[in-house]
Amino acid sequence: MTRKQIEVCLTPATYDTFKNDEAIVVVVDILRATSAICTAFMNGARKIIPVATLEEAREYKVRGSMVAAERDGIVRDFADFGNSPYNFTPERVKGNDIVYSTTNGTNTIMMASHSFQVLIGSYLNHQALVDHIARENRDLVILCAGWKNKFNLEDTLFAGALAKSLLENDKFETVCDSTYASIDLWELASVNLMQYLEKVAQRHRLKKNKLDDVLEYCHTFNLTGIIPYLEKDYLVPMGSA
């Protein structure tokens, strides 16, 4: 039996060296894009259109879409609400298409569109990801959105958590240094995750803008069975809440 390979790409800047048309790619942007996207589908959204620039978001708004857009923690005047997972309430999103403005996240999602399947990953749908990926039985690249092309800890920790769970299944193996590093960091951090997250730069960026109320929520396992996946240039849900 040939085992499927698990690799972790720590920043979009190195993604070229991981490209594999036959692989599943899980995009990770824990604070906050992929956690928010999972929440939106959990609460009944029909479709999410990730856009990279505020200009694109504004154009969608002009054409009548519901738009989530903020910069530096301030909701943009044209938008319906901001980017926090907490904004994607059932009252707002159920049955709706939503435009989500996120710089790191959108570019990262689209750069993987060549692959067999692009999934949106977060702690919220961890077990659903594990089950689906094991069923598909393909190579896996976990693609961390990072911060402006730099490594970040919070995405790496989730990559480690996901890789560790999958490697318990003997269909999978890894020979990838960044996968080993991610798992080791996850094992170290998960002893006391909230305390470990004190090190995370993005936590302090969010805190400065009073947006760090989502920290614990974004690190909660298995709130939903839904896996958002990329279809053309928008995301739709697979599975049920």
Added chain:
Amino acid sequence: MTRKQIEVCLTPATYDTFKNDEAIVVVVDILRATSAICTAFMNGARKIIPVATLEEAREYKVRGSMVAAERDGIVRDFADFGNSPYNFTPERVKGNDIVYSTTNGTNTIMMASHSFQVLIGSYLNHQALVDHIARENRDLVILCAGWKNKFNLEDTLFAGALAKSLLENDKFETVCDSTYASIDLWELASVNLMQYLEKVAQRHRLKKNKLDDVLEYCHTFNLTGIIPYLEKDYLVPMGSA
């Protein structure tokens, strides 16, 4: 007092986001380029010219230089010897200029040439680096050569060891996720370094070519007080053996 910042750049692919003209940059390629370069100066080499391609190495040879060049573990026919640190014996290198062919290493050294100072780092000159950088009292970027633009463990571990030593000095601080990750991985690995290195992909690449005899040597602390540094496009020694 404004503390100086320590950052770790995990692969050359992300270096653009770390560029700082006022910083010292320590280039790290533990297996084997920067370990070999430190060894060469320890054994009396006068100058090392790092070149990226075999063609450049061959041209230097034609013009009479002493050349270290191999690919996949086989010494190139035009070269005097291969790239292992063990090849840079005093008999061969004392008083000589040497051309060293290394793909990852050369490109990585040259991309930092804009900075205040480019130093060559390895376990072999760890304490000398710590002392010099503390004296200079500047921001520091530890630049890992990685493997074909990917993250690798062995360079990251050394980055963690160096960052940890410097952060014991209250002149320095870090707010950099990759620095925290490197230190955590170093602390985990250093409990039993040789055992931890079993995870390292480059170790297995070297083993396959029977070149892994250098593993323990390349992880030996403080064999030399010399710090190789970049002057124009070649390296010269600072300090004494």
